[in-house]
Amino acid sequence: MASQSNDPRQPSAARPYKPSIVAPQDLPIDYSGFIAVVFGVFGAMFRYKLCSWLAIIFCAQSLANMRNFENDLKQISMAMMFGIMGLVTNYMGLGPRSSPKS
Amino acid sequence: MAKRSSSSSLLISPLSLFLPRGDTLLYLIALLSIFSLLVHRLSASPTTAQSHFEGFDADEDEDLFVDDSHDAVLPPLRSTPPPISLSEPTPESHHGPPDSDSDPSIESPSSDPDPNPSTRSASTVFDYWDEDEFEGVPQHLTPEIPVVTEKATGSESDLISPKSEVSEVAVPRKLTSYSVEIVCVSFLIMFTINYFTGKKENENLALAWASKFATRDSIFDKNFSLLGVGETEDSPLLLKEGQNVFKFYASGRRFCSGVLATMELKSRHDLISRLYSMVVPCKDEITFEVYMNDDAMDQVVFALARKKLAKTMQKEAGDLQRFAGLVAPPSGRKWVAEELQVVSESKEVAGDLITDAVLDQVFGDKAFEKFGKGFISMHFSDKHMGLNKKMLVFKFALPDANNIADMTRLVALVPYYIDLIGRYKLSSQARSKTETARLKVAQEIQKEYQNARHDTLQKKKSEQRKKMEEAEAKLSAEALRKKEAKERARQMKKGMPKIKMTRAH
Numbered sequence: 001m002a003s004q005s006n007d008p009r010q011p012s013a014a015r016p017y018k019p020s021i022v023a024p025q026d027l028p029i030d031y032s033g034f035i036a037v038v039f040g041v042f043g044a045m046f047r048y049k050l051c052s053w054l055a056i057i058f059c060a061q062s063l064a065n066m067r068n069f070e071n072d073l074k075q076i077s078m079a080m081m082f083g084i085m086g087l088v089t090n091y092m093g094l095g096p097r098s099s100p101k102s
Numbered sequence: 103m104a105k106r107s108s109s110s111s112l113l114i115s116p117l118s119l120f121l122p123r124g125d126t127l128l129y130l131i132a133l134l135s136i137f138s139l140l141v142h143r144l145s146a147s148p149t150t151a152q153s154h155f156e157g158f159d160a161d162e163d164e165d166l167f168v169d170d171s172h173d174a175v176l177p178p179l180r181s182t183p184p185p186i187s188l189s190e191p192t193p194e195s196h197h198g199p200p201d202s203d204s205d206p207s208i209e210s211p212s213s214d215p216d217p218n219p220s221t222r223s224a225s226t227v228f229d230y231w232d233e234d235e236f237e238g239v240p241q242h243l244t245p246e247i248p249v250v251t252e253k254a255t256g257s258e259s260d261l262i263s264p265k266s267e268v269s270e271v272a273v274p275r276k277l278t279s280y281s282v283e284i285v286c287v288s289f290l291i292m293f294t295i296n297y298f299t300g301k302k303e304n305e306n307l308a309l310a311w312a313s314k315f316a317t318r319d320s321i322f323d324k325n326f327s328l329l330g331v332g333e334t335e336d337s338p339l340l341l342k343e344g345q346n347v348f349k350f351y352a353s354g355r356r357f358c359s360g361v362l363a364t365m366e367l368k369s370r371h372d373l374i375s376r377l378y379s380m381v382v383p384c385k386d387e388i389t390f391e392v393y394m395n396d397d398a399m400d401q402v403v404f405a406l407a408r409k410k411l412a413k414t415m416q417k418e419a420g421d422l423q424r425f426a427g428l429v430a431p432p433s434g435r436k437w438v439a440e441e442l443q444v445v446s447e448s449k450e451v452a453g454d455l456i457t458d459a460v461l462d463q464v465f466g467d468k469a470f471e472k473f474g475k476g477f478i479s480m481h482f483s484d485k486h487m488g489l490n491k492k493m494l495v496f497k498f499a500l501p502d503a504n505n506i507a508d509m510t511r512l513v514a515l516v517p518y519y520i521d522l523i524g525r526y527k528l529s530s531q532a533r534s535k536t537e538t539a540r541l542k543v544a545q546e547i548q549k550e551y552q553n554a555r556h557d558t559l560q561k562k563k564s565e566q567r568k569k570m571e572e573a574e575a576k577l578s579a580e581a582l583r584k585k586e587a588k589e590r591a592r593q594m595k596k597g598m599p600k601i602k603m604t605r606a607h
Contacts (some may be wrong), residue, residue: 008517014328014354017362019341020489032374053286057374060290064297064372067344 033062033075040082044089052086059083293373300370301345307386308348308365310503312339315513316350325517326361327354345371357398357524361516362391365500386500387478390516394492398524399484401536404455405445406465407479412443421485424543425536436461439470447539450532455482455522464511473511476501480515482523485540494519 036058043052059080066072316322316329316339323329329352330337341349346367353360367386369375403425405415416422422445429444429452431437438444438456442465446452456465464473478497486493496516501508528536574582 008325008355008521009327010356011327011354013356013359014326015359016328016333016353017331017341017351017360049282050286053282057286057289057293060293061372061374064293064345065369065375067347 027068030062030065030072030075032058032065033072033079036062036079037075037082040079040086043086044082047090049087049090052083052090055079055083055086289373296373296376297345297371300372300376303370304346304348304367305342307367307500307503308340308342310506311365311388311500312350314506314510316340316352321510321513321517322350322352322361325355326352328352345369355517355520357395358520359393359395361393364389364391367500388498388500390494390496390498391490392494392496392516392520393490394484394494394520394523396492399492400523400526400528401447401484401533401540402451402455402523402526402528403447403483403485404451405479405481405483406438406442406456407445407481408441409443411479412445415479415481416445419481420487421483422481425485425539436466438465439467439474441470447536448532450529454526455519457522460515460518464515469511473508475499476509476512480519482519494523 036055039051039058040055042048043050043055059076062072062076062079066076314320328335329350330339331341331349331351332338339350341351343349346369348365348367350363350365351360352363355361365386365388368379368384403421405412405419405422405426407415412428416426416428426445426447429446429449431444432449432453435453436458438461444452444456446455461469463469464477470477476499478499479495480497481495482493484492486495494516496512496519498509498512500506574585577585
């Protein structure tokens, strides 16, 4: 099915692979990172433990799906900061606590 | 009293031979009391009873009167096994009542009729309770002490016992109150485990495909001279773009400049996606993009897919929308299986591209049942949207790693169609039709582009005008006059003929 008797290959025509450059704006949106930031802010501001933990979980998902190392890491690190801050404020009890013992 | 002393003597007499007497004993007792206090603090659970005693322990340490410190030691010593008992008969007789009282409490907590230990412990808690006041207190107080100490881990007197009960009840409550943490941490652990297992699974699948179709003497090796994503012969075959995206590149063949195969696998490494895909089914896909040479491809716009998908493609893909339409199966010749739909510019072209060989091998009724399960779509066009205009795009579903040979016939379609399209020339009729259609579309595009440019230019002009007007409004009258004078001078200059001057040397 491929071809007739002659070899279809043409070594002279071989061109090396050039990865297509995608502009940072055109990259697919990192939804899980965005959700992680939202939950992190909620958890830190309103002192909901569950929100902070969900932020950490979505951060983990975003990390797992990370493709481009440099671009995505900024958003993920921001989301992680929010999540950890939320957890710290919930468990270390800085300021007035909304829930009794953790 | 006599009973106590006799029992004490029986137990402690062997030790009396070894232990020192007098002041050294007291110092030793003090040291031991401090040590046991520390141990007690570290080992006791963090109940409020602890904080209750912290203040008093500080007081006790400061107190130079040894008796009190000794008394403070008593309850903790009671909770720990008695063999460490230090007090002995001879120092007892040497010292006053406090020692004698403390001694039996250390040995036998159950047989302690003396109310003083309770008062001793009480005295450590409340300084204002006088030791002598409670000499005649009835015996029912004393059994409370061992009961309390047996119950509570850190409490030392009756008053602390209710709090110890609270701490006792609070312990089982803590486990259920940690449910959020337990669930979340276990999910994170499962997520991490799934990440590594899913990653490996995807890698195995990609490698299985590559070992079947991209290694030596495989179909791609026979058709292309350069395989892999690097620049040399020994370059790696696959490029891993994400945990579920793998790319394979091949180049060096007639009619085309290269082939890029992109494998988009299920997100097995992401637990949340995995759970989602249990609800919404997903497939492992492989997409072949063949970049045709400019001179190798004639004006062909053609697509083949399952019925539903074909309709969607015809509506969404720009070139299919503009040039092509759904093609009904012609009568009088073999055609593709019923589930498939052809989208093409002309019937003639469609008929030329769906050859008998292809029908027998893959797309015919019988063959499609057997081999066509993995086929998703095929799209050939010389007017693709995007950077590369002349492209052949094949989309297949990947079987699992063990059955990777099932898609051999589908993969064989790729070089077959490269050759077919490379050699295909439109007939004059078809060409005239396609030419006119393309001219029309090209003109429309040009018009649109010009309109767009015109609009932007007009916008710019109006913006500039607005700016000028605003600036003018701000300026004073004098400045306006100066400006007008300048403008007139400029106009005059423009009107006058230009006199050129050059330098002599």
